[in-house]
Amino acid sequence: MRVLVTGANGYIGRTVVAMLNEAGHEPVAMVRAQGMPIVGAAEVRTADLLDSESMRRVVGDVDAVCHLAAITRARESFAEPMRYFRVNTGGTISLLEAMEAADVPRIVFASTGAIYGTPERQPMDEQVPDAPPHPYASSKLAAELAIEAQARGGHLAAIILRIPNIAGGSDPDLTRLVPRAIAAAADQTALPVNGNGSAVRDYLHIQDAADAFVECLEHLPEAGQAIRYNIGSGHGASVMDIVAAVERVSGRHVELEHRPPAPEPAKLINDPSKAIAEIGWSPRRSDIDGIVRDAWSASVAAL
Structure with a gap:
C-alpha cells in the first residue's frame, strides 16, 4: 500500500515511515521543509497542512494516510489555544478535504489519551467519557470528531489511536x-x-507505537466507519x-x-485490551x- 505519512520528520513520524517500509508498504513522507533524509521513505514531499493546494498535490496518488502532523505541548496550548486548533483541527480538516477530492478513502489518525482528562477509572478503556483538560487535547478531540463525521458520510474508513507518553x-x-x-x-x-x-x-516504546499504525492499516474497517483504539503498555x-x-x-x-x-x-494508564483483541497489536x-x-x-x- 502507498501510504502518505504526515509529520514524517518528527520523532514518531520517522519511526512510522521506517516500520511501514519494513512491513512492505511504500511510505511517502510529508514534511513542511526538506531536512535530514528519512530512512525508509520511498519519496519525500513538501507540503503544509494549512495550504489546501499543496495538500491536494501530495495526496493525489496514495492509497491511505497516517496522520501524525500536529503540535503537541499541553502547557503551551493554554497560552496559544487558537494556534493549536488551527493546526491540529484545521489541518486535519484540510487533509480530509484533500483526501476526499483525490478519492483517498483510508486514514489512521494519531490522537492522544489526554482527551480522557483525569478519570477515576484506571486503566482507561474506550468507554471512559471524554474530558479534555487543555486546548491541545480539545483540538485533537475536535479533529477526531471531524474524522468520524467524514466517515459517517461514507467517504472514509478510519482508525483513531489514542496514544500515551511515547519514549x-x-x-x-x-x-x-x-x-x-x-x-x-x-x-x-x-x-x-x-x-x-x-x-x-503509561510509557509506550516508540516502535510499539509505530507498529500500531502498521497493524491499523492492515485492519481498517469498511468505508463509513471510524474505530477508536487506546494503545499503551497497560501499566x-x-x-x-x-x-x-x-x-x-x-x-x-x-x-x-x-x-x-x-x-x-x-x-x-491506557487499557490496550481492545487493540490487542481486534487488530493483533501488542506492546512488546x-x-x-x-x-x-x-x-x-x-x-x-x-x-
Whole structure:
C-alpha cells in the first residue's frame, strides 16, 4: 500500500515511515521543509497542512494516510489555544478535504489519551467519557470528531489511536521525562521533580507505537466507519520509577531537584485490551528498563 505519512520528520513520524517500509508498504513522507533524509521513505514531499493546494498535490496518488502532523505541548496550548486548533483541527480538516477530492478513502489518525482528562477509572478503556483538560487535547478531540463525521458520510474508513507518553530511541524533546532524565544522568546535572515524584504515567516504546499504525492499516474497517483504539503498555511507571531505571541502565546517579507539587493527575494508564483483541497489536517492547536502555543507547550513540 502507498501510504502518505504526515509529520514524517518528527520523532514518531520517522519511526512510522521506517516500520511501514519494513512491513512492505511504500511510505511517502510529508514534511513542511526538506531536512535530514528519512530512512525508509520511498519519496519525500513538501507540503503544509494549512495550504489546501499543496495538500491536494501530495495526496493525489496514495492509497491511505497516517496522520501524525500536529503540535503537541499541553502547557503551551493554554497560552496559544487558537494556534493549536488551527493546526491540529484545521489541518486535519484540510487533509480530509484533500483526501476526499483525490478519492483517498483510508486514514489512521494519531490522537492522544489526554482527551480522557483525569478519570477515576484506571486503566482507561474506550468507554471512559471524554474530558479534555487543555486546548491541545480539545483540538485533537475536535479533529477526531471531524474524522468520524467524514466517515459517517461514507467517504472514509478510519482508525483513531489514542496514544500515551511515547519514549525510547532518539528523542530530542527535553520537555519529556525520559530524555530529560537521561540528559541529567549523562551530563551529571540535577533533574527537576515536582513533589515526591509519585505521579504515574503509561510509557509506550516508540516502535510499539509505530507498529500500531502498521497493524491499523492492515485492519481498517469498511468505508463509513471510524474505530477508536487506546494503545499503551497497560501499566504505569512513576517519575521515581523512571529515575531508578535510568540509574540502573546508565550506572550513574541522577541528582534530584525537588520542587513544589504541581496540580496533576496521580495516575494515567491506557487499557490496550481492545487493540490487542481486534487488530493483533501488542506492546512488546514497553517495559520501562527496555525503553530506558534503548533511549540511553541512542543518547550515547549521538555523542
